[in-house]
Amino acid sequence: MTKLLAILIDGSIYASWVFLMGLGMTLIYGVMKILNIAHGSLYALGAYMSASLIGFYYATGSLPPMLGYAMLPLAAVAVGLIAGLLIERGVLRFMYGRDEVVMLLVTYSIFLILEDAAKLIWGVDPYFAYQPYGLLGTVEILDLIYPVYDFLLIAISLGCAVFVWWGLNKTRVGKLLVAVIHDREMSMAFGINVKLFFTVTFIIGAAFGALGGAVTAPKVSVVPGLGVEVIVLAFAVVVIGGLGSIEGAMIGSVIVGIVRAAAVHILPEVELFVIYGVMALVLAFKPHGLFAGPEVRKI
Numbered sequence: 088m089t090k091l092l093a094i095l096i097d098g099s100i101y102a103s104w105v106f107l108m109g110l111g112m113t114l115i116y117g118v119m120k121i122l123n124i125a126h127g128s129l130y131a132l133g134a135y136m137s138a139s140l141i142g143f144y145y146a147t148g149s150l151p152p153m154l155g156y157a158m159l160p161l162a163a164v165a166v167g168l169i170a171g172l173l174i175e176r177g178v179l180r181f182m183y184g185r186d187e188v189v190m191l192l193v194t195y196s197i198f199l200i201l202e203d204a205a206k207l208i209w210g211v212d213p214y215f216a217y218q219p220y221g222l223l224g225t226v227e228i229l230d231l232i233y234p235v236y237d238f239l240l241i242a243i244s245l246g247c248a249v250f251v252w253w254g255l256n257k258t259r260v261g262k263l264l265v266a267v268i269h270d271r272e273m274s275m276a277f278g279i280n281v282k283l284f285f286t287v288t289f290i291i292g293a294a295f296g297a298l299g300g301a302v303t304a305p306k307v308s309v310v311p312g313l314g315v316e317v318i319v320l321a322f323a324v325v326v327i328g329g330l331g332s333i334e335g336a337m338i339g340s341v342i343v344g345i346v347r348a349a350a351v352h353i354l355p356e357v358e359l360f361v362i363y364g365v366m367a368l369v370l371a372f373k374p375h376g377l378f379a380g381p382e383v384r385k386i
Contacts, residue, residue, distance in 0.1 A: 089230050094348045096228070100237045102344025103244035104303065108317055109324035109336040110247060111295030117331030118268055118288040120187060124194040125174060126296045127318030128201035132170055133297025134313055135209050136162035137304040141216035156219055162301040167294025170201070175289040180282070198318070206311050213308040220305035240302055247295065251333055264288070268331075296321075323366045329376025338377060 112126045140158040144150060174197055182193055223235035255261040267274045267284050275281050300313070307313075324343055328335025343362055350361040357364075369377060 090352055092229060093231055094345065094352050096231065096233065097351065098341070098345035098348035099241055100233075100344070101347055102340040103241040104299065105320050105324050105343055106244045106337060106340035107247060107295055107299035107302070108321035109328070109340055110251065110333065111292040111299070112321050113325045113328070113331055113333060113336045114251070114295065115289055115292035116325070117333070118264065119179075119285055121179065121190045121194065122187065122322075122330070123292070124191060124318060125197040125201060126194075126292075126321060127314030128198045128205070129166060129170060129293045129296040129314075130300040130303075130317045131205055131309075131314035132166045132201065133163050133300030134304040134307075134309045135205055135214065135300075136166050136297070137301035138214035138216040138309045139209070141218060141305070142214070145218045152218070152222055155222070159219070159301045160298065163294050163298035166297035166300075167290050170297075171290040171293030172286070174293070175286050179289070180285075183285070198314075202311070202314070209309075211311055213310045214304075215308055216304045218305070236305065243298075243302060247298070248333070248337055255333070320362065323362055326376055327366055327369045329373075329378040332376065332378040335376055335378030 108126065108130060111129075112123055115121055115123050115126075137159055140162050141155060144155050144158055145152070178193065178197060179190075182190055220234060220236045223239065225232050225234050226238070253261075255265060263274075263279055264284055266277075267279060267281055271281055299317070320343070324339040325336055326339075327342060328337070328339030342365060346361055346365050347358065350358045
């Protein structure tokens with residue numbers, strides 16, 4: 088019973104982490120049809136920015152400790168606005184209409200550039216932002232002890248999922264965005280500013296990726312190369328769920344989280360393999376993912 092509970096809790100925590108990455112990536116792909124490899128670097132930039140802001144905040148010693156949590160979304164918004172805007176307006180807007188493979192190579196090039204840019208700005212020494220992780224204390228569930236911060240991470244992921252669902256389905260802007268997703272040319276003909284929607288979507292998607300790094304920074308040491316592993320996991324999540332599907336990203340995250348937690352607790356030797364095994368199994372029966380929408384062809 089304890090092991091089953093540990094698998095469920097650990098899987099939920101891991102799923103909430105990868106969902107934040109997968110959410111931004113699948114949102115960008117769903118609207119712009121760009122598989123953004125640079126998303127891993129945005130995650131790393133969010134982690135570095137978060138660690139820097141947290142370190143500066145707590146170094147003052149005179150500010151309320153709980154307000155330090157505001158540094159997490161602040162770091163994500165800053166990276167989304169600055170890096171997201173520069174990438175989309177500075178590079179990607181010149182590439183619209185190109186083949187998806189070309190866009191993939193472009194975002195991979197951006198990924199390499201941002202990795203070196205992070206080293207130039209923050210150096211190669213590790214950054215530690217441990218204060219928010221231990222500030223909330225721990226909670227005991229049966230014989231298991233977990234930091235409360237891990238459950239905060241789950242709450243943040245659920246809040247982001249609700250926010251995106253509400254934005255897409257209950258607002259006028261969301262309905263216009265859905266129209267852009269389904270038919271760009273017709274949307275432009277009706278006077279919708281598609282370029283503006285592209286820019287805003289990329290900034291929001293970048294902010295979600297940076298938020299994933301920002302909330303992870305208190306749990307780990309922030310070091311160069313942090314975004315390399317993450318981009319592979321995010322890609323696995325969106326492929327399992329279906330590229331462009333928000334619901335798919337959520338279900339894919341849960342599947343990856345639970346399967347990975349089960350492997351860690353039951354058969355640790357296959358932990359590195361099991362996520363890719365699940366991805367291969369899903370693609371063998373559903374080549375476009377579990378929740379991929381219908382592919383529209385123009386005749």
